[in-house]
Amino acid sequence: MKALVSVKRVVDYNVRIQVKSDGSGVVTDGVKHSMNPFDEIAMEEAVRLKEKGKITEIIAVTIGGAKGEETLRTALAFGADRAIHIKDDGEIQPLTAAKALAAAMKKEDAKVLLCGKQAIDDDANQTAQMVASLLDIAQATFASKVEIDGDKATVVREVDAGLETLEVDLPAVISADLRLNEPRYLKLPDIMKAKKKPIETVSLGDLGVTLAAGLKTTKTAPPPSRSKGVMVKTVDELVDALKAKGLL
Amino acid sequence: MSKILIIAEHAEGKLNAGVSKTVAAAKGIGGDIHIAVLAADPAGVAAEAAKLDGVAKVITVANPANANPVAAVLAPQIVELAKDGYSHVLFPGGTFGKDLAPRVAAKLDVHQVSDIMAVHSATSFDRPTYAGNAITTVEAPAGIIVATVRLASFTAVGAGNSAAVEAATVSATLPSHTRYVKLEAQKSERPDLQSAARVVSGGRALGSSENFKVVYDFADKIGAGVGASRAAVDSGYVPNDMQVGQTGKIIAPELYFAVGISGAIQHLAGIKDARTIVAINKDPEAPIFEVADFGLVGDLFQVLPEMTSKL
Numbered sequence: 001m002k003a004l005v006s007v008k009r010v011v012d013y014n015v016r017i018q019v020k021s022d023g024s025g026v027v028t029d030g031v032k033h034s035m036n037p038f039d040e041i042a043m044e045e046a047v048r049l050k051e052k053g054k055i056t057e058i059i060a061v062t063i064g065g066a067k068g069e070e071t072l073r074t075a076l077a078f079g080a081d082r083a084i085h086i087k088d089d090g091e092i093q094p095l096t097a098a099k100a101l102a103a104a105m106k107k108e109d110a111k112v113l114l115c116g117k118q119a120i121d122d123d124a125n126q127t128a129q130m131v132a133s134l135l136d137i138a139q140a141t142f143a144s145k146v147e148i149d150g151d152k153a154t155v156v157r158e159v160d161a162g163l164e165t166l167e168v169d170l171p172a173v174i175s176a177d178l179r180l181n182e183p184r185y186l187k188l189p190d191i192m193k194a195k196k197k198p199i200e201t202v203s204l205g206d207l208g209v210t211l212a213a214g215l216k217t218t219k220t221a222p223p224p225s226r227s228k229g230v231m232v233k234t235v236d237e238l239v240d241a242l243k244a245k246g247l248l
Numbered sequence: 249m250s251k252i253l254i255i256a257e258h259a260e261g262k263l264n265a266g267v268s269k270t271v272a273a274a275k276g277i278g279g280d281i282h283i284a285v286l287a288a289d290p291a292g293v294a295a296e297a298a299k300l301d302g303v304a305k306v307i308t309v310a311n312p313a314n315a316n317p318v319a320a321v322l323a324p325q326i327v328e329l330a331k332d333g334y335s336h337v338l339f340p341g342g343t344f345g346k347d348l349a350p351r352v353a354a355k356l357d358v359h360q361v362s363d364i365m366a367v368h369s370a371t372s373f374d375r376p377t378y379a380g381n382a383i384t385t386v387e388a389p390a391g392i393i394v395a396t397v398r399l400a401s402f403t404a405v406g407a408g409n410s411a412a413v414e415a416a417t418v419s420a421t422l423p424s425h426t427r428y429v430k431l432e433a434q435k436s437e438r439p440d441l442q443s444a445a446r447v448v449s450g451g452r453a454l455g456s457s458e459n460f461k462v463v464y465d466f467a468d469k470i471g472a473g474v475g476a477s478r479a480a481v482d483s484g485y486v487p488n489d490m491q492v493g494q495t496g497k498i499i500a501p502e503l504y505f506a507v508g509i510s511g512a513i514q515h516l517a518g519i520k521d522a523r524t525i526v527a528i529n530k531d532p533e534a535p536i537f538e539v540a541d542f543g544l545v546g547d548l549f550q551v552l553p554e555m556t557s558k559l
Contacts, residue, residue: 017381026382094350095359117495123377124362129319129350138320138425141347144488154429159343160442160497161259162489165429166318172425178478178495179488214359218372219385223520229541235554238526238544247503247524248470248559 001170003055004110005046005080006101007039007062009071010121019222026220035071038116040078042176044183045146046114047079054148055112057081061104063097065089069199076194077186083199086207093214094122096204098130103207105135110171112153117142117175128175138168142177250279250370252336253307255326256297257317257344258287263296265443266340266397268404273397274338275302275405276367282307284329284416286322288315299407306413316428317344323351324420330356334392335370341396342442353394360394361386365401379494379517399442400500400521434487436474438464441490444473447501447522449492451515452479453508453530453548460485462552463507469556475499477509493518508548511536528552 011017012032019026035043049055060075062068063086072083086100105113118125132139140146140155144163147154148170157164158177204211232238242248252274257264267283274281282305283297290308298306307329313321330337330352337352339345341363353360366374371388376398388395441447448470450463460480467474475492476485492499493515500521507528509515516539519525527540528551537543544551 011378017378019382026378093359095354095357098350098354121378123379123494124360125346126350126353126360126362129347130354132320133323133351133354136423138423139347139351140426141319142343157343158488159347159431160489162431162433162487164431167427167429169425179482213389215361215386215388217384218387220377221383221385223376223380223383226520226525226539226541228538229525229543231537231543231545233544235544235546235551235558238542239555239558241542242503242524242526245524 001055002057002059002108002110003046003049004101004105004108004113005039005043005058005060005075006113006115006127007043007060007071007075008036008119009033009062009064009068010036010119013037013120019220023219023221025217033067035074036116036119038118038120038176040183041178041180042114042116043075043078043080044181045176048181049146049148050079059084059108059110061086061101063088063092063100072199073194074186076197077190078184080197082197085199085201086204087201088204088211090211092211094124094126094130095214096209096211097127098134099209100204100207101127101131102134103209105131105171107207112148112170113173115173115175117177128173132173135171138172140166140168140172141175143174144177144179146174146180250277250335251333252277252279252281252338253330253334254281254283254338255345255348256283256285256293257340257342258285258293261292263293264340264342264344265404265440266342266399267297268300268407269399269402270338270340270397271300271302271405272402273364273367274336277336277370279335280304284309284326286311286314286325288312294413298411298413299409301406301409303409303411306411307416308413309416309418313422317348318426318428319348319351320426321422322348323355324422325418326352327355328418328420329416330392336393336395339396341398345396349394349396356392356394358391358394359389361388362396363398364395365398379513380520381513398498400498434489438467439471439473441473441475441492441497442499444501446470446472446503447475447499448472448505448507449475449477449509450480450485450507451477451509452483454480454485457485459549462549466552466556469559472505477515478512506536506540507552509536510534511539
């Protein structure tokens with residue numbers, strides 16, 4: 001049983017984001033990039049499912065420019081068997097990404113797509129659900145536990161009210177939340193081995209997808225800053241200050 | 249003129265408080281505002297929805313299949329409803345809306361606007377990116393607009409209305425590939441995190457779930473909801489539904505206490521809209537003090553009981 005894992009190259013989560021002064025976007029040139037942390041969790045889960053014998057082949061997929069290859073090499077070092085690079089230099093929005101991933105899933109006859117619940121750049125949280133919708137298959141988003149048994153998966157989901165359990169028929173799309181697992185530390189031999197694994201390059205057109213205009217970003221601004229507060233020395237001082245503002 | 253459909257989130261026969269905030273966003277867009285209640289027995293929820301100010305009509309879709317919020321089951325029905333001339337379909341931006349909205353958008357072949365935090369016009373909205381560190385203004389292309397609303401950015405509307413309630417039937421084929429098994433919910437008598445006026449959150453410094461008692465005691469004294477940092481949740485001190493932050497709950501209380509929380513970017517993303525932030529931490533260098541309106545350097549195990557006893 002094949003699993004597809006979609007991975008996205010994003011600005012590293014440790015980078016302090018700078019908004020360009022002309023409001024045209026955030027600074028990404030010369031800034032450290034890495035695999036979207038939620039996609040790392042999805043990748044780790046795929047590897048664990050393969051180790052348990054639930055999946056036989058893991059195919060990592062990314063969409064984007066030439067540098068996406070670095071992210072695919074990371075996925076291969078995690079344990080993906082091969083990779084597909086859907087190469088395009090344009091701005092890929094979730095609906096377009098979902099159409100490409102849906103096409104890739106069909107082409108590979110994959111039984112499960114694992115991906116992060118959101119990318120930490122656009123924070124859209126859409127692509128997984130859209131792939132499932134386009135293919136009319138099941139979705140289990142925000143997963144904190146995944147069990148595969150034959151042609152079914154039981155997924156525990158992190159929802160606002162607590163933990164929800166769904167049972168889904170495969171094929172299905174599963175998006176990973178934070179507590180699904182802790183991704184492994186990549187070892188040098190695995191990184192070396194990843195360099196020899198195959199990456200197939202295709203275009204959006206090869207998958208029958210056209211890059212349609214989506215949302216147009218007209219401005220990017222930093223969030224309003226909070227003014228510096230006051231430090232108090234004692235509990236009495238704090239209680240008095242809050243009472244004076246009518247807060248307690 | 250816009251014609252807006254809001255999808256009601258509800259559980260156990262009660263309307264979720266986020267729906268009222270979604271109506272507030274819809275009022276910013278302007279136009280006819282309708283709320284759709286898809287449920288096994290929608291009457292009670294519909295009656296609550298009909299009270300929300302600014303709502304012109306409540307549409308109910310009764311179906312035993314709608315007993316639980318399964319996105320794959322709800323989406324095809326919402327797509328059918330949306331085809332009735334709606335310009336916008338809005339969802340409250342909790343996990344319910346985040347799970348469901350893209351499933352609807354993809355079926356309608358439209359791009360989705362996630363987490364609307366401000367409305368400029370019927371087609372232009374602000375939304376947060378990079379964990380709220382960059383706010384982008386987006387213009388939606390022509391066609392129906394599917395969006396989720398960032399609840400912390402809007403204030404609930406009044407509830408003095410009495411809109412008409414109409415039953416609708418939709419002819420959509422519902423899938424059987426997804427089966428709801430159960431929900432493990434934490435039963436709590438405390439105010440709901442996302443609508444509480446006061447919230448007290450504890451962090452890693454609490455050290456254990458037993459030690460969280462000092463947080464609960466203080467919160468109960470001031471009638472506050474209780475939250476936690478990701479570190480406290482990951483350490484197993486409290487369940488996941490208490491997590492406040494970028495990937496947990498995004499909240500906007502009048503008064504927020506961050507207790508023993510260092511203030512990682514991920515946590516700050518969840519509390520940016522709090523009116524007043526109070527930080528209590530023994531590390532004077534903790535980043536939480538950068539955003540706090542009031543800061544107190546001290547041992548939380550002494551400070552909190554003292555606060556509790558003095559109020």
